[in-house]
Each structure stands twice: as structure tokens, then as C-alpha cells.
Amino acid sequence: MNTKQGLNVAIVGATGAVGVQMLKMLEGSSLPISQLKLLASKRSAGKTQTFKDQSIIVEEAKPAAFEGVDIALFSAGGAVSKQLAPEAVKRGAVVIDNTSAFRMDPEVPLVVPEVNPEALREHKGIIANPNCSTIQMVVALEPLRRKHGLNRVIVSTYQAVSGAGHSAIEELKQQTEAVLNGQEPKTEKFPYPIAFNAIPQIDTFQDNRYTFEEMKMINETKKIMAFPELRVAATCVRLPVAVGHAESVYVELDQEVGVEDALALLADSPGVTVVDDPANLGYPMPMDAAGKKDVFVGRVRKDPDEKKGLHLWIVSDNLLKGAAWNSVQIAETLVQLKIITI
Amino acid sequence: MNTKQGLNVAIVGATGAVGVQMLKMLEGSSLPISQLKLLASKRSAGKTQTFKDQSIIVEEAKPAAFEGVDIALFSAGGAVSKQLAPEAVKRGAVVIDNTSAFRMDPEVPLVVPEVNPEALREHKGIIANPNCSTIQMVVALEPLRRKHGLNRVIVSTYQAVSGAGHSAIEELKQQTEAVLNGQEPKTEKFPYPIAFNAIPQIDTFQDNRYTFEEMKMINETKKIMAFPELRVAATCVRLPVAVGHAESVYVELDQEVGVEDALALLADSPGVTVVDDPANLGYPMPMDAAGKKDVFVGRVRKDPDEKKGLHLWIVSDNLLKGAAWNSVQIAETLVQLKIITI
Numbered sequence: 001m002n003t004k005q006g007l008n009v010a011i012v013g014a015t016g017a018v019g020v021q022m023l024k025m026l027e028g029s030s031l032p033i034s035q036l037k038l039l040a041s042k043r044s045a046g047k048t049q050t051f052k053d054q055s056i057i058v059e060e061a062k063p064a065a066f067e068g069v070d071i072a073l074f075s076a077g078g079a080v081s082k083q084l085a086p087e088a089v090k091r092g093a094v095v096i097d098n099t100s101a102f103r104m105d106p107e108v109p110l111v112v113p114e115v116n117p118e119a120l121r122e123h124k125g126i127i128a129n130p131n132c133s134t135i136q137m138v139v140a141l142e143p144l145r146r147k148h149g150l151n152r153v154i155v156s157t158y159q160a161v162s163g164a165g166h167s168a169i170e171e172l173k174q175q176t177e178a179v180l181n182g183q184e185p186k187t188e189k190f191p192y193p194i195a196f197n198a199i200p201q202i203d204t205f206q207d208n209r210y211t212f213e214e215m216k217m218i219n220e221t222k223k224i225m226a227f228p229e230l231r232v233a234a235t236c237v238r239l240p241v242a243v244g245h246a247e248s249v250y251v252e253l254d255q256e257v258g259v260e261d262a263l264a265l266l267a268d269s270p271g272v273t274v275v276d277d278p279a280n281l282g283y284p285m286p287m288d289a290a291g292k293k294d295v296f297v298g299r300v301r302k303d304p305d306e307k308k309g310l311h312l313w314i315v316s317d318n319l320l321k322g323a324a325w326n327s328v329q330i331a332e333t334l335v336q337l338k339i340i341t342i
Numbered sequence: 343m344n345t346k347q348g349l350n351v352a353i354v355g356a357t358g359a360v361g362v363q364m365l366k367m368l369e370g371s372s373l374p375i376s377q378l379k380l381l382a383s384k385r386s387a388g389k390t391q392t393f394k395d396q397s398i399i400v401e402e403a404k405p406a407a408f409e410g411v412d413i414a415l416f417s418a419g420g421a422v423s424k425q426l427a428p429e430a431v432k433r434g435a436v437v438i439d440n441t442s443a444f445r446m447d448p449e450v451p452l453v454v455p456e457v458n459p460e461a462l463r464e465h466k467g468i469i470a471n472p473n474c475s476t477i478q479m480v481v482a483l484e485p486l487r488r489k490h491g492l493n494r495v496i497v498s499t500y501q502a503v504s505g506a507g508h509s510a511i512e513e514l515k516q517q518t519e520a521v522l523n524g525q526e527p528k529t530e531k532f533p534y535p536i537a538f539n540a541i542p543q544i545d546t547f548q549d550n551r552y553t554f555e556e557m558k559m560i561n562e563t564k565k566i567m568a569f570p571e572l573r574v575a576a577t578c579v580r581l582p583v584a585v586g587h588a589e590s591v592y593v594e595l596d597q598e599v600g601v602e603d604a605l606a607l608l609a610d611s612p613g614v615t616v617v618d619d620p621a622n623l624g625y626p627m628p629m630d631a632a633g634k635k636d637v638f639v640g641r642v643r644k645d646p647d648e649k650k651g652l653h654l655w656i657v658s659d660n661l662l663k664g665a666a667w668n669s670v671q672i673a674e675t676l677v678q679l680k681i682i683t684i
Contacts (some may be wrong), residue, residue: 152647156498156590158540158579172538176518197587197629198500198515198581200533200641200655209601209643218646231647234622235590235655237500239540240582246540248498248577249592261549278547287539299542301551305494305573313542313577 002186006034007342009331010093011100012084013062014074016048017166018098022147023075025293027052029328031335035274039065040076043331061104063087070340072303073099073327074311082111089125094340096327100212103128103220108150110223112326113333114271116239119226120339122329127330130224131216132322133157133236133245139239140223140314141251143269144262145225149254152231155217158239158246159202160286165188169242190238199238202269244286249311256307259300266297271321278302284315292317348376349684351673352411352435354426355401356380356420357389359508360440363666364415367635369394371670373677374684381407382392382418391543405429415441415669430466433480433530436682438669442554443469445562455671456613457484459506461568462672462681469672472566474664475499475578475587481565481637481663482656485611486604487567491596494573497559497683500581501544505660506531511584518582532580534540541580553578585661586628593654597651601642601674613663618642626657634659635667 009026013019019040026033036051036054039061047058059065061080068089074081074088083093085102102108110120115138120127121220130138137155138187144150152335168189175195177186185193192199203212209296210218217234221227267274275284276298284296295316303309314323351368355361361382363536368375374514378393381403387524390402401407404421405453408430410415417440427437427444444450451461452470457480462469472480479497486492503510510531517527517537527535532542536637545554552560559576609616618640627637637658645651658664 025538027369065387098659154592156577158500158581173522177522180515191623192627193629199581199627200588200590200625201623204621208646209620209641210646231645233592233645233647233651233653235498235641235653237588239500239591241538241540244611246579248542248579250496250592251577278551279542281533285534285541287385287484287535287537299577300550303573303575304550304552304573309575311575311577326558 002315004030007070008035009066010037011032012039012074015040017042017162018075018323021319025324025328029056052233065090066093069093073164096330097127098323099297102126111330112138113329114139115224118332130220130329132318134217135322135326136295136316138155139271140297151250152336154233154250156235156248160241160243160244194240202236202238216267241286241289251310253308262300271295289315289317348374348557350377350410351375352414354381354416357382357386359504360417360665363661367666367670373629374610407436408433411435413673425470438672440665444468453672454480454566456481457566472562472671476523476559476562477664478637478658481613482639483644485607490599493592496575496592498577502583502585504585519605536582544578544580555660583628585632589656594653595650604609604642631657635662638667
């Protein structure tokens with residue numbers, strides 16, 4: 001590929017909630033992009049989107065569209081990834097897939113660049129972008145684990161609707177208007193009204209009574225951190241918030257760590273911004289994290305009884321670090337590590 | 343008091359969010375009420391409220407108003423309770439106080455009738471009604487503790503705004519309308535906008551970096567359960583929900599318990615309704631709990647790693663079991679146990 005001027009990049013699902021953010025993240029990226037292809041379903045083909053002041057027509061995603069593509073960012077649902085990712089790889093592309101289709105495939109690296117960039121070297125064409133809630137958690141856990149050892153995680157999430165796409169944001173808005181006007185809210189995306197409610201179910205129930213979202217957090221955390229013996233439990237809850245996932249996380253370390261030491265370590269860690277100033281009511285919130293790339297950590301405090309236990313409150317934009325930004329970061333890391341050469 | 347026909351009951355803070363619910367709960371109660379006095383601030387005096395088709399004029403809460411009162415239910419803020427509860431007691435009333443003013447006073451029983459009704463026998467005039475989040479949690483924990491032993495609790499809350507009063511519900515509504523109309527939301531009750539957001543702060547920060555709400559959950563749980571050595575940690579979060587608190591609770595028992603056994607035990611426990619049917623997407627939610635007296639428990643599952651660990655999702659109406667209903671239940675229990683005779 002040494003004769004080329006730059007990278008030929010494609011976004012699959014370019015008109016979706018995450019796809020639109022992938023476009024924005026690519027605009028701000030250091031990647032040398034010579035061509036950007038926007039792919040979507042037949043229904044969205046023909047629409048135009050703007051990339052660096054250039055108007056690009058959205059094309060239908062089909063196998064032939066991947067000819068000449070170097071990097072394909074997929075975020076059009078698991079079924080599309082299962083069908084088209086192998087086609088893209090066959091045509092020479094490296095696929096960065098934002099769905100859960102390949103994440104637990106032992107042949108597929110599952111990567112958060114701040115945590116396990118070296119796993120990218122093992123890729124066989126497809127690289128998986130982890131679940132949104134998992135990404136923001138491991139970014140905060142990895143520095144604690146490296147310095148102090150980690151043996152247990154108990155997380156309860158507070159998740160925004162946008163993880164379920166544009167239409168979910170619209171549903172929250174319409175339901176909210178309906179409730180304010182004394183009308184019955186209509187449900188489509190979610191099993192129950194989400195406006196002014198909290199739904200303790202994200203994705204489908206598994207046989208063990210955990211939801212698939214909870215199992216993603218449990219299994220993906222272990223895979224990304226290459227830490228199968230880590231004890232992880234998760235409870236995932238959907239909230240009437242448009243953008244920004246929050247997490248109440250309890251961790252048990254191998255050593256006792258003071259709050260000030262933990263805060264200093266986190267503040268020094270890549271991708272983390274500490275917002276933890278009780279005296280001035282400083283802590284992360286979805287409204288502040290929305291639109292930002294970092295993982296925000298606050299409310300750090302010691303467990304009242306367990307000396308090696310810490311509680312953290314972790315917030316990030318689920319469409320950015322939870323999806324689009326992490327995918328683009330993976331692409332940048334592929335170039336930085338010379339796994340893809342230009 | 344044997345010559346009387348019934349009880350002379352007073353509500354202090356009768357026009358507030360909890361006071362209004364106290365009136366409703368008294369309407370449905372078995373208490374033999376011969377007279378109901380509605381007391382509030384000077385500002386609210388002169389308003390009328392209806393009790394069993396009878397119109398009652400709200401009077402100003404002042405010491406003399408408690409003459410002849412047998413039971414006074416207080417919910418007008420800690421300052422009012424500190425000032426007037428002793429005055430009510432001096433005049434012969436038993437005070438059931440819904441504020442945090444006396445809860446940790448060793449002379450004052452802190453009571454959830456399903457958990458520690460016998461503590462009422464020790465009262466010296468004032469009985470404290472616990473914090474809303476604490477009440478619903480201990481109702482679910484106590485049966486597990488009695489049968490299987492309990493040694494650890496880690497809770498993350500999902501709390502409705504109505505805990506902060508009528509004006510907080512109004513603020514949520516107005517902020518929501520503002521955001522939907524693209525306007526800047528105005529904040530008064532809460533430090534940041536709560537509409538479409540989650541705020542990890544309820545009540546003020548303490549020196550140990552926990553909020554007062556979190557310390558209430560920790561300390562009150564131990565006091566109600568008479569279990570000072572129980573390990574409890576809490577993270578309390580405010581949500582854009584009007585009514586109904588939810589809690590993601592991890593418990594460590596002294597024995598391994600199967601999910602079916604735990605569900606059967608909970609279903610058999612006073613004040614608990616189990617809603618736990620993953621196959622039919624059955625679980626408790628704030629929208630379903632609002633207006634009901636029970637504590638709803640679901641999403642019961644075993645910790646993936648800790649054999650003695652269970653995860654629960656506990657939801658209840660914070661104005662009813664969390665406040666008004668628990669207070670009225672205390673009054674009923676005082677009569678049932680003949681601590682107050684008519």
C-alpha cells in the first residue's frame with residue numbers, strides 16, 4: 001500500500017446515531033484519509049452527508065462497495081456485520097465492528113486503545129469495538145488494576161436511550177411530550193415507556209436471568225483486560241436521558257489505596273478526566289459528558305468497611321467513547337502501531 | 343384515654359408532597375380517628391383539604407395546636423420537627439417524624455413495621471420514620487437476613503425528584519418543557535438540571551466524601567435492623583423521574599441461596615410484592631410502583647462469582663412506603679401493639 005496517498009475509509013451505517021458521530025470523529029482525526037465512502041441500507045442510499053466541507057452521497061452497503069477500502073467502520077447492527085464484514089475483509093479491508101457480532105470470537109481482538117492496543121496485532125481482518133458501557137468502565141479500571149491489582153467489580157449502570165439509535169431519542173422525546181400533555185406514551189423501541197421511568201432491562205434476557213447487556217459487560221471486561229478470573233457483576237438500567245451513560249462502580253483492589261492516590265492515578269491516565277470536587281459540587285453527569293471524548297470519573301471514595309474497596313462514578317458519551325470515538329481511535333492506533341501502513 | 347371515642351390525629355406539613363399522601367393513607371387506614379388536625383406553615387394556613395368527604399381548614403403549626411392531639415405525623419422539614427415535636431410531646435402527643443431530625447438519636451426508635459415493630463415500645467414520645475430509600479431496602483433485606491444471615495450490602499439508587507417536594511416535581515416538569523423547546527432549563531431545587539440528566543448527589547456532602555443521603559442509608563439500615571456490624575455502602579443518584587425510587591442492591595448472605603428459594607421467601611414476606619418474570623419481561627419499575635404501598639422486588643439473580651451473593655432490584659413509591667404510608671403504618675402498629683390505647 002506504499003504507493004497510495006492515504007487511506008480509503010468506509011462507514012457502514014453512516015446515517016445512524018453512531019455513524020453520524022463516526023463521520024464527525026473522522027473529521028477531527030489525524031488519520032490521512034484520501035477517500036471516505038458512506039454506506040447504509042438501500043433506504044438511506046442517495047442521501048448526502050458532509051465530510052470536511054465535501055458533500056458525499058450515501059451508497060448502498062453491498063459486497064462490491066468494499067473494493068479498495070482499507071478500513072471499514074461498521075455500525076449498522078449485528079446482522080449487517082455478520083453478512084458484510086467478511087465480504088469487506090475478503091476485499092482487503094480491515095473491519096472495525098461496533099456491533100456485538102464478533103466481540104467474543106476468540107479470533108477477533110476486542111480493543112479499547114487505552115487498555116489493550118497490542119491486541120490489534122493479532123487481528124485477522126475483523127476488530128471488535130466493545131459495548132459502550134464496558135468501554136468507559138475499563139478505561140477507568142485499567143490504571144487501578146495496573147498499579148494496585150483488581151479482583152472484583154460490581155457495576156450498576158444508568159444508560160441513555162441513544163444506545164438504541166436515533167429513533168430511541170425520538171421515542172423518548174415523543175413520550176415525554178405525551179406524558180406532559182396527559183396523554184398515553186407510545187412504545188416501540190423499548191418494552192415499556194422510558195419517559196419519567198427507569199427500565200432495568202437492556203437487550204434480551206439470558207437463561208441465567210442476566211440480560212445480554214449485563215453479560216456483555218461481564219464477558220467483554222474480562223476479554224479486554226485479558227483477565228478471565230476477574231469477578232464482575234453488572235446490573236444495566238435504561239434511563240430517560242438522551243446521551244451519556246453513567247455507572248456506579250464498586251471495585252476491590254489487591255491493596256489498600258487512599259482516595260487522593262486513586263484520584264491522582266486516574267487524573268494521570270489516558271482518556272480519563274477526573275471531576276471530583278465535593279466542596280464545589282463537582283462530579284460527572286451525562287449532561288456534561290455529552291459531546292466529549294473522555295471518560296469522566298468522580299465520587300471516588302473508600303468503602304466504609306472494606307479497606308481495599310473503592311466506589312467510583314464513571315460517565316461518558318455512549319456515542320463517542322462508547323462507540324464512534326473508540327472505533328476511530330482503533331483506526332488511528334492501527335496506523336500508529338504500523339499494523340496498517342499507508 | 344379510655345374515655346375517648348377515637349384518636350385525635352394531626353398532620354404537620356399537611357399541604358406538602360408527603361403531607362397530602364399522609365391524608366390519603368389515613369383515609370384508607372384502620373385507625374379509629376375521631377378528629378384530624380391539618381397543620382402547616384403560616385403561608386398555607388386557611389387552605390382547605392378533604393378527609394373522608396369532610397372539609398378541613400389548615401391551621402398554622404404552633405405549640406398550642408397540639409393540645410389534645412394523640413398522634414402527630416410530622417413532615418414539614420427538620421427545623422420544624424426540632425422546634426415543634428418536643429412541644430407536641432410535652433402536650434401528650436406521640437410524634438411520628440418523617441424528617442432526619444431525630445433518626446439517629448439513641449432515645450428515638452427508628453421504625454419500619456415489617457422489620458422492627460417492637461422498637462416502638464421504647465419510645466419516649468418521638469418515633470422517627472426512616473429515610474425513603476432505606477425503608478424500601480430493609481423491607482426486602484430483613485427476610486433474607488432472618489432466614490439466611492446477611493453480612494454485606496452494596497446499593498446504588500435511582501431516586502425520583504418528589505423526595506424533594508411538590509416544587510421539585512414542578513421543576514422537573516418545567517425543565518423538561520424548556521429542554522424540549524430548546525431553552526435553557528432553570529434550576530432551583532437541584533444544583534444542576536435534572537431533566538434528561540442524572541445527578542449523583544442527594545443532600546449535602548459529608549467530610550468522608552459520602553453524601554448525607556448515602557450516610558442515612560448506611561446508618562439507618564444498621565439502626566433499624568439492630569445490626570451495627572452489617573457492612574453497607576451506598577451511592578445515591580437523582581433521576582428525572584417524578585415518583586418511585588429504584589435500587590440496584592447486592593447482598594452477601596451467610597449461606598448460599600438459590601434464586602427460586604429467595605423469590606419464594608420474598609413473595610411470602612410482609613410488604614413485599616415480587617415482580618420477577620424474565621420470560622415475560624416482568625420486573626418492577628417506578629411507573630408501576632407509583633401509587634402503591636408495597637415494596638416491589640425483581641431481577642433476583644445470583645452473583646456470577648460469589649456463591650453467597652445475590653443481586654436484587656427494589657422499587658417503591660417514595661412518598662408512600664418511603665414516607666406517608668410507613669408513618670401511618672407506625673401509627674397503626676402503635677394501636678395494634680396497645681402502645682397507644684383508645
